[in-house]
Amino acid sequence: MYKVISSIKIRAMLKINLPPGSLPPNAEKLRSEVRDFLAKHLSDYSSAARAKSWAGSDPAFSELLGQQGWIGMTWPSKYGGAERSALERYVVLEEMLAAGAPVAAHWIADRQSGPLLLNFGTEKQRQKILPAICRGHSYFCIGMSEPNSGSDLASIRTKGVKTKNGWQINGSKLWTSKAHIAHYMIALVRTAPPNPKNRHAGLSQFIIDMKRPGITIRPIRNIAGDDMFNEVFFEDLVVPNDMLVGREGEGWSQVTAELALERSGPERYLSSYQLLYELVSELSINPKERNAIGVGRLVAHLATLRQMSMAVAVILEDGRSPELEAAFVKEAGVAFEQGIPSVAHDLVGRSILLGAGNFDQVMAYVTQAARSFSLRGGTREIVRGIIARGLGLR
Numbered sequence: 197m198y199k200v201i202s203s204i205k206i207r208a209m210l211k212i213n214l215p216p217g218s219l220p221p222n223a224e225k226l227r228s229e230v231r232d233f234l235a236k237h238l239s240d241y242s243s244a245a246r247a248k249s250w251a252g253s254d255p256a257f258s259e260l261l262g263q264q265g266w267i268g269m270t271w272p273s274k275y276g277g278a279e280r281s282a283l284e285r286y287v288v289l290e291e292m293l294a295a296g297a298p299v300a301a302h303w304i305a306d307r308q309s310g311p312l313l314l315n316f317g318t319e320k321q322r323q324k325i326l327p328a329i330c331r332g333h334s335y336f337c338i339g340m341s342e343p344n345s346g347s348d349l350a351s352i353r354t355k356g357v358k359t360k361n362g363w364q365i366n367g368s369k370l371w372t373s374k375a376h377i378a379h380y381m382i383a384l385v386r387t388a389p390p391n392p393k394n395r396h397a398g399l400s401q402f403i404i405d406m407k408r409p410g411i412t413i414r415p416i417r418n419i420a421g422d423d424m425f426n427e428v429f430f431e432d433l434v435v436p437n438d439m440l441v442g443r444e445g446e447g448w449s450q451v452t453a454e455l456a457l458e459r460s461g462p463e464r465y466l467s468s469y470q471l472l473y474e475l476v477s478e479l480s481i482n483p484k485e486r487n488a489i490g491v492g493r494l495v496a497h498l499a500t501l502r503q504m505s506m507a508v509a510v511i512l513e514d515g516r517s518p519e520l521e522a523a524f525v526k527e528a529g530v531a532f533e534q535g536i537p538s539v540a541h542d543l544v545g546r547s548i549l550l551g552a553g554n555f556d557q558v559m560a561y562v563t564q565a566a567r568s569f570s571l572r573g574g575t576r577e578i579v580r581g582i583i584a585r586g587l588g589l590r
Contacts, residue, residue: 212587214521216503217510223287230291233264238295243554246296247470247561250463251424253300253377255332261299262332267306271314275322276330282513286462286506293466300374300424305329308457309336309382312401316442316450321403325380338458339369339383339404339428340451348578349384349451350395354430356385356402363387363402363440365410365433371571375426376413378406382454384447399447403439410434420564425571453517458573460508460522464529465501467569468536471562472498475540478555490543497532504528520586527579530570537563 237260238246245252261267269285271277292299310329313321328334345351354367365385375381381404388398404411410433415423442450472494479487505525511518540559541547548563549556570576584590 212521212524213511213518214504214507214524215510217283217506219283219287219506220281223281223284226284227287227291230266230288234291234295234297238297241296243296243470243474244557244561245298247558248298248422248565249293249296249467249470250299250303251422251467251565252296252298253374254298255301257298258302258332258335260332261302262330265330267302267332268310268326268330271310271326271330275314276327282509283506286509290462290466290502293462294469296470301335301377302329302332303463304338304373304378305334305336305380307461308338308454309380311457312382312441312450312454313403315453316401316446317403318438320438321441325403334380335374335378337372337375337378337381337406337426337428338454339372339375339381341369341371343368343370343427350390350399350448352384352386352399354383354385356387356400356435358387359434362434362436365402365404365430365435367430369428370425371416372426372428373424373572375406375428376415376423380404381406381428382441384451387444387447396448398445399451400444401441401447401450402435403441404433404435405439408433408435418565418568420561422565424568452519455573456517456519456522457512458522459526459579460505460518462502462505464526464573465498465505465532468533468562468566471536471540471558474555474558475536475543478544487543490539494536494539501525501529501532520583523579523582523586526573527576527583530576533569534566537566 237257258267265278266288268275268277269280269288270282273279306329310326313325325334340349342352342354345353354365354369356363356365369383372381383402383404385400385402386398387400391397410431412429412431414427416425416427417423418425476491479491508518508521508525511521537559548560550560581590
C-alpha cells in the first residue's frame with residue numbers, strides 16, 4: 197500500500213515544472229540602476245512606510261517609474277511598453293519590494309490587467325488604455341470575489357444583461373484592492389445562467405470605468421488601519437459593448453490565466469521583508485547563536501521561494517502558462533510571510549513596544565497586516581484545491 201501511495205505522489209510531483217533560472221548580465225546591470233533610483237527618490241522614506249510594501253501608493257512615484265520605462269516593461273513599444281524581458285521586469289519588482297517602494301497605485305494594472313488586455317482585448321482597448329498604464333497614469337482594480345462567494349468564483353451572482361445601450365450590470369464585489377483610487381475595474385460577471393454540467397460557463401469579463409454612474413465604493417479598513425480592500429456595488433450600471441474583454445462566455449479561461457500572473461511574483465514572499473530587515477538590525481545589538489540560527493532559517497526559506505518565483509518568470513519568458521507553479525509559489529509564500537512575525541517575536545523575546553524604534557513600529561504593522569495576506573489572490577483553501585487538482589490528486 198505504501199509503495200502505491202508513494203508512486204501516486206511521485207507521478208503527481210512530476211507535473212510541477214519549476215526550472216532553475218538565473219538572471220542574465222543585463223538584468224543585474226539594471227538592478228544597479230534601480231537601486232540608485234530608489235536611493236535618490238526614497239532617501240527620506242521611513243521604515244514604517246516601507247513596511248506597507250506593495251500596499252503603499254504614491255501617484256507621483258508611479259509616474260516617475262513610468263518615465264523610467266519600468267511599468268509595462270515587457271509590452272510592445274506601440275502600446276508604450278519597453279519590450280524588455282520578464283527577467284528584467286523581475287529584477288525591478290524585487291528591488292521595489294525590497295525597498296518598500298509605494299507601488300500600489302499602478303501595481304495591478306502592470307501585473308495583470310495590462311497583460312489580460314494584451315492577450316484577450318481588442319486593438320481599440322489596447323490603444324486606449326495600455327499607454328496610460330505605462331506612463332503610470334492609469335490604475336486598475338480586479339472585481340472577482342463577492343459576498344457569500346469568496347474565492348469560489350464560479351458561484352458569483354453579479355449579472356450582466358445585454359440591452360440596446362450595452363450591458364446593464366447589477367451586483368457587488370468584495371475585497372477589491374485599491375478600488376477607491378482605480379480608474380478602471382476588470383470585472384467578472386455572469387452573462388448567462390450557470391450550466392449544471394459546467395459551473396464555469398456563462399462568465400464574461402468587462403472593463404468598467406469607475407467614474408460611470410451606478411457605482412458605489414465602500415472602503416474596508418483592515419486591522420492595521422489600511423483601506424486596501426473595498427466593497428463595490430453596481431446598480432443598473434451600463435457598460436458599453438466595446439468594453440467586453442474577449443468573447444462573451446469566455447471569462448473563466450481568461451481569469452485562470454490572469455490569476456497565474458497574480459500569484460507568482462516576488463510580492464508573494466517579500467510583503468514582510470522590511471520586518472526581516474529590521475529583525476536582523478535588532479538582533480545585531482546582542483548577537484546570539486540561537487538568533488543566528490533563526491534568521492538563517494528565514495533567509496534560507498526566502499532564498500528558496502525566490503528561486504521558485506524566478507522559475508515562474510522563466511516560464512513566462514518562454515511564453516508558457518504557469519498556473520500550477522504560480523499556485524505553489526503563492527501558497528508557500530503566504531505561509532512564509534505570515535510566519536515571520538511569530539519568529540521575530542520568539543527571537544527578540546519581548547512584546548512590541550508601541551511608539552518605540554523602527555523594529556517595533558514595523559513589527560506592530562506587519563503583525564496586524566499579515567492576517568490579510570492569505571486573502572490576496574485567493575484564500576489558502578482555494579489555492580490548495582487548485583494545487584491538488586493540478587497534481588491529479590482530486
